[in-house]
Amino acid sequence: MSSPQIWLITGTSSGLGAAFVKAVIARGGKVIATARNVDSILHLKALGAETLQLDVSSSQEELNKKAQEAISIHGKIDVLVNNAGYVQFGTVEETTIEEWNQQYQTNVFGTLNTTRAFLPHLRHNKSGTIIFNGSMAAWDGVPTAGAYCSSKAALHYAVESLSREVARFGIKTLLIEPGTFRTNFLSAQSQKRAVPKYNDYEEINVAISGEYDKLAGNQTGDPQKAAELVVDVVKGENGAGGRKWPSSLLLGSDAVDLIRKRCQETLRELDEWEVLSRSTDV
Numbered sequence: 001m002s003s004p005q006i007w008l009i010t011g012t013s014s015g016l017g018a019a020f021v022k023a024v025i026a027r028g029g030k031v032i033a034t035a036r037n038v039d040s041i042l043h044l045k046a047l048g049a050e051t052l053q054l055d056v057s058s059s060q061e062e063l064n065k066k067a068q069e070a071i072s073i074h075g076k077i078d079v080l081v082n083n084a085g086y087v088q089f090g091t092v093e094e095t096t097i098e099e100w101n102q103q104y105q106t107n108v109f110g111t112l113n114t115t116r117a118f119l120p121h122l123r124h125n126k127s128g129t130i131i132f133n134g135s136m137a138a139w140d141g142v143p144t145a146g147a148y149c150s151s152k153a154a155l156h157y158a159v160e161s162l163s164r165e166v167a168r169f170g171i172k173t174l175l176i177e178p179g180t181f182r183t184n185f186l187s188a189q190s191q192k193r194a195v196p197k198y199n200d201y202e203e204i205n206v207a208i209s210g211e212y213d214k215l216a217g218n219q220t221g222d223p224q225k226a227a228e229l230v231v232d233v234v235k236g237e238n239g240a241g242g243r244k245w246p247s248s249l250l251l252g253s254d255a256v257d258l259i260r261k262r263c264q265e266t267l268r269e270l271d272e273w274e275v276l277s278r279s280t281d282v
């Protein structure tokens, strides 16, 4: 019998992170569940998970120490799940550079720093899978969500480059791009909202925040089903077996619909402007 896979998951205090912990353990894997506040995940020990404090926005030096601590628990890590993230709302003009920095510090730089902390170990082992929790938002600049959408778009292309860099070491990356999932993501304690500054934006701020308030608790996606599918993909089992590894795994019918529409619009626009686009060649 092969030895159980060792998974390290960030942001497991709720939502998709907590769902990953349950799905991996149910399929015989071992989990190191991490959170900013380790007290918030002590209950996961009862499921068989180890727990570790880890804030992805910490310094590289601190994250390197956390990686060493995590690796020493079972002697290795096979799968790193970069799940932690949050949404900063606010129009581009009304959000501050500090709010953008914080958004990127968690969703982009924190995710990449955590990855950097584990890469020497994975390169040494010549194996491993790194999962990145992106978003369908990477494909669609939603008004009042520019900080979030752009952070997930940055992650999309950073992961694409990384994937082509580390495949030679036997390391796989899996970018998941969920639609809307029923988690704490849109709750008052998880999301951040910029202070509105200008009446000119009131209409759009009210309209979009109203849409998200209505969406909270009514999202189409089931986090547990998403986590189970991702475990299937990593293990190549059930419906995920025998398929070509995806460059981006969309989760949820809303993500599929949005991205299909976006691709069709992109092709239409490319066709409409093609003659002029080509006319600038030397």
Ligand SMILES: NC(=O)c1ccc[n+]([C@@H]2O[C@H](COP(=O)([O-])OP(=O)(O)OC[C@H]3O[C@@H](n4cnc5c(N)ncnc54)[C@H](OP(=O)(O)O)[C@@H]3O)[C@@H](O)[C@H]2O)c1
Binding pocket: 010, 011, 012, 013, 014, 015, 016, 017, 035, 036, 037, 040, 054, 055, 056, 057, 083, 084, 085, 086, 087, 106, 110, 133, 134, 135, 136, 177, 178, 179, 180, 181, 182, 183, 184, 185, 186, 190, 219
């Ligand atoms: N739900 C959706 O509709 C949806 C759609 C697309 C993508 N996603 C992505 O899915 C991921 C998980 O979100 P979720 O939906 O499960 O929302 P959630 O229930 O709010 O969970 C977010 C998790 O991230 C953690 N976190 C935030 N900042 C952190 C940091 N600096 N270091 C470590 N952990 C941190 C939170 O921990 P604390 O308890 O410490 O705050 C929490 O455990 C995010 O990356 C999100 O962008 C979600």
